[in-house]
Amino acid sequence: MGGGKAASGTGGHTAGDAAGRPPRLERGRSALGPALELVHTGRAPTRAVLTAELGVTRATAGAVAAELEALGLIRIDAKPSAASGSQGRPSHRLSVADEGPVALAAQVHSDGYRAALVGLGGGIVATTPGCEIIDPDPADVLRSVVEAGVRLLETTGRRCVGAGLAVPSAVAEPDGTALNPLHLAWPVGAPVRQIFTDCVRESGLDIPAFAANDVNLGALAEHRHGAGRGARDLLLVATGHRGVGGALVLDGHLHTGSSGLALEVGHLTVNPEGRPCHCGSRGCLDVEADPLAFVTAAGRVPDPGGSLLSQARGLLTEAKDDPDVRAATALLIDRLGLGLAGLVNILNPDRIVLGGLHRTLLDADPERLRAVVADRSLWGRSGSVPILASTLDHNSLVGAAELAWQPVLDDPLGALSGG
CATH class of the missing domain: 3.30.420.40 (ATPase, nucleotide binding domain)
Incomplete structure (x- = not known):
């Protein structure tokens, strides 16, 4: 999860204050991750809610939202229509960017595999038809599912932040090995995370790759975007x-x-x-x-x-x-x-x-x-x-995408611009 609550205040000062706190600009940037996570999970639909959730000034929340919009991650509606019977000017509405980056998500199960592109907010942008053939060689299967995802990226033209894989097996940490892929006929202890990473790199994508158990990822997706x-x-x-x-x-x-x-x-x-x-x-x-x-x-x-x-x-x-x-x-x-x-x-x-x-x-x-x-x-x-x-109809796919989105949620500026 991206950081804690940011201290209030923005401005042009570059030196810390007498209490030893970071400079105001740095404090504003430290709120980027928490702010993006709040929009991503639907907990900050407006700038007013974002201000309250972050515990910052309205000016800081506005600057943070503007930077996330500049990164192509969110959209700010500065002139939302007021609800019937409401008093005063409505707060700016915040939503994920319609044409923003995506994560490549892949899921393998005993009856086949599927690839999808998933945007911020957990929305599936594009998906392949489910394939019903599973090869006993995990490298062949994962190469095929990555190739299917790359074709989706080429079709949509979207920027990809990372790739995540959901597998029906316990995945041991820190090695990323599948310990019990019994219904896949894969070898016990197959290094699925490394194989998936290699397949992503071979496809020409210069992005981080992740892998985890499908039910764990389904729980993560339901907690952030669904019934949980x-x-x-x-x-x-x-x-x-x-x-x-x-x-x-x-x-x-x-x-x-x-x-x-x-x-x-x-x-x-x-x-x-x-x-x-x-x-x-x-x-x-x-x-x-x-x-x-x-x-x-x-x-x-x-x-x-x-x-x-x-x-x-x-x-x-x-x-x-x-x-x-x-x-x-x-x-x-x-x-x-x-x-x-x-x-x-x-x-x-x-x-x-x-x-x-x-x-x-x-x-x-x-x-x-x-x-x-x-x-x-x-x-x-x-x-x-x-x-x-x-x-969520494809919660494991959405959860696989959450793995890929996490570095962006932790540090949007660093993940997307190297800053």
């Missing part, structure tokens, strides 16, 4: 194409543990006599509440040539009155609710967001899921946690 906005301690649980993942935002920051491997929620046992899990246990959430579990519980044969997630969602929407589908829905909701209750007891989040198929299960029977969590968690209904559906 405003939460202090946010728990995201999601199942995409295979398996179940979880991520935690604590006090506004993504919690990844000492080496990037925190919150492997897929290996919570929710059915001791259940299906064997690849971890060596039985009845883990990973194999009891993912699309494959739903399709088989509904008595259907998994489509070997298609997306399991699409097949499961299709059953939930198009065959929801089928008795087998209803029974499968209830079963997976109960399994998921049991796992969520255990996580609530341990983590005490103030909000839960569900993604992927879990979002669709919540929509199918929200009362049943909330009741299971309340009945099985320590505080019961008196301390029930809000459970919401994710609101």
Whole structure:
């Protein structure tokens, strides 16, 4: 996150004051990152709000906003229309620049890959169609997805600030290795971050590159731009194409543990006599509440040539009155609710967001899921946690872009102009 609150005051003075504070111009520049983050996350829609959030003078906030506009990052509307019945002159409105820079985001999962361009504010500017072929060689896959992203950049003509990759595996820090890409058939310990960086450089892009776990990135995106906005301690649980993942935002920051491997929620046992899990246990959430579990519980044969997630969602929407589908829905909701209750007891989040198929299960029977969590968690209904559906259709892609945007949020002037 970009810095703390800036001290007030701007002007032409270049020397610090008697209290040893930085010069006024330097203090104004130190507010650029925090100001950009406030606009980026939608928490400063006007200059008046920006002034209050930064704790600076109106003049400083105006100068900071003007510099961000000069960098091509935000747009200032100096003559916004006043709301009906309001008093006085409305404050200048702030928004991300429509034609500003973008980040190249890439996501790889067991059913394919996709590339996108994502602007400030988390908006997807352009995206490729999803590819449904995954090569067992990570270098071949990542080269293809980067090439697809480069074609988007050439088509749009947008400046690119960086590249981010979301992968369905725990990514160890600081090496950036994928420790358990089981559903990709990639080698365990593949150095995905270095491979991705090399592919970006080979494409001719001189930009920083990053990689992280897809569910962690989904949580980051939902916290900044989606259903988790405003939460202090946010728990995201999601199942995409295979398996179940979880991520935690604590006090506004993504919690990844000492080496990037925190919150492997897929290996919570929710059915001791259940299906064997690849971890060596039985009845883990990973194999009891993912699309494959739903399709088989509904008595259907998994489509070997298609997306399991699409097949499961299709059953939930198009065959929801089928008795087998209803029974499968209830079963997976109960399994998921049991796992969520255990996580609530341990983590005490103030909000839960569900993604992927879990979002669709919540929509199918929200009362049943909330009741299971309340009945099985320590505080019961008196301390029930809000459970919401994710609101970003491609939250892992948006989260991958957040990795690339972070250096700009930390230091807009340095990242974009080398100043």
